[in-house]
Amino acid sequence: EDQVTQSPEALRLQEGESSSLNCSYTVSGLRGLFWYRQDPGKGPEFLFTLYSAGEEKEKERLKATLTKKESFLHITAPKPEDSATYLCAVQKLGGSYIPTFGRGTSLIVHP
Amino acid sequence: NAGVTQTPKFQVLKTGQSMTLQCAQDMNHEYMSWYRQDPGMGLRLIHYSVGAGITDQGEVPNGYNVSRSTTEDFPLRLLSAAPSQTSVYFCASSYWTANTGELFFGEGSRLTVL
Numbered sequence: 001e002d003q004v005t006q007s008p009e010a011l012r013l014q015e016g017e018s019s020s021l022n023c024s025y026t027v028s029g030l031r032g033l034f035w036y037r038q039d040p041g042k043g044p045e046f047l048f049t050l051y052s053a054g055e056e057k058e059k060e061r062l063k064a065t066l067t068k069k070e071s072f073l074h075i076t077a078p079k080p081e082d083s084a085t086y087l088c089a090v091q092k093l094g095g096s097y098i099p100t101f102g103r104g105t106s107l108i109v110h111p
Numbered sequence: 112n113a114g115v116t117q118t119p120k121f122q123v124l125k126t127g128q129s130m131t132l133q134c135a136q137d138m139n140h141e142y143m144s145w146y147r148q149d150p151g152m153g154l155r156l157i158h159y160s161v162g163a164g165i166t167d168q169g170e171v172p173n174g175y176n177v178s179r180s181t182t183e184d185f186p187l188r189l190l191s192a193a194p195s196q197t198s199v200y201f202c203a204s205s206y207w208t209a210n211t212g213e214l215f216f217g218e219g220s221r222l223t224v225l
Contacts (some may be wrong), residue, residue: 033185
């Protein structure tokens, strides 16, 4: 069974304190891994797609990386406006292209 | 460009009532889907569609119906509301190619069933 596990469930950081969020997955062949950001009371917003191990994508203070079993979302020198829930989803090779979502990591950055 | 529009944003129902959550997109996306999001459960797929006239069940379809008569619209119907259907519902769309993981979400519809 395809599984996507995100850790930690919640993370509190001080402004400027860099850290990483983890998304581990078990699928029979990865087609793509996706990161989303969700602000309270809003729908998720797409951030990155990663397709193969070793690939990296960056956007402002965020950098997503991918290995054969997990992805990391690195947050460098976070600001309070980076506070949100970050969701990971995977899409497997063959069959349905429907992505499977993890439960998310809730990030709070204190000023 | 409005993106994905959901209505209503908030709704309170009594057990047994029926209602329809509306979803419309103006991006000519083939793929549309409905998710529910509950605390600690993440996003769970209810139903999806890969084009007009084509729908299929997701992970948690019981108690919900969908139809796709046009590319733009994908309404979700609750047939007889139950308290277990209290949740936040999101509609999402994308191109039906390798980009189905790059979803555009609506703002959500918060439903309470008493």
